[in-house]
Amino acid sequence: MKIMNCPLNGPRNISEFVWGGDIKPMPDPATCSDRQWTDHLFIEDNIAGIVHEWWLHAPTNFWFVARRNTITDEILETMTVDRFFQQTAAGPAGEPA
Incomplete structure (x- = not known):
């Protein structure tokens, strides 16, 4: 059985x-093309990779x-959304390792 650690509920099956997909920058909906x-x-x-x-x-x-x-399909870390974006906003040194 594979276990994932939920930041809210702890280790779960x-x-x-x-x-939900990769985290990636969102294009500006007002200026991007339908294709983008x-x-x-x-x-x-x-x-x-990671x-x-x-x-x-x-x-x-x-x-x-x-x-x-x-x-390897290894889950290296889980974190709340606010923690992720706080780390990401801190710049290259503050980005998740």
Whole structure:
């Protein structure tokens, strides 16, 4: 059984979670083309390596961020959304490792 640590509920069976996609910059909806908006919504980069992803704990409807190695499928870290964006806003030195 694979376990994921939910920042709100602690360690839970992976079957309780839903993957929400890669975290990526959102284009400006007022100025982007239909193609750019469609790509943002439906196209994933499929990076081999460490990525930040949206995850949902379905029973509690709690969204959070996971740092995962896509090569080994290892979940390296989970964090609340506010913590992720606080670290990211801090700049290169403050970005999640």
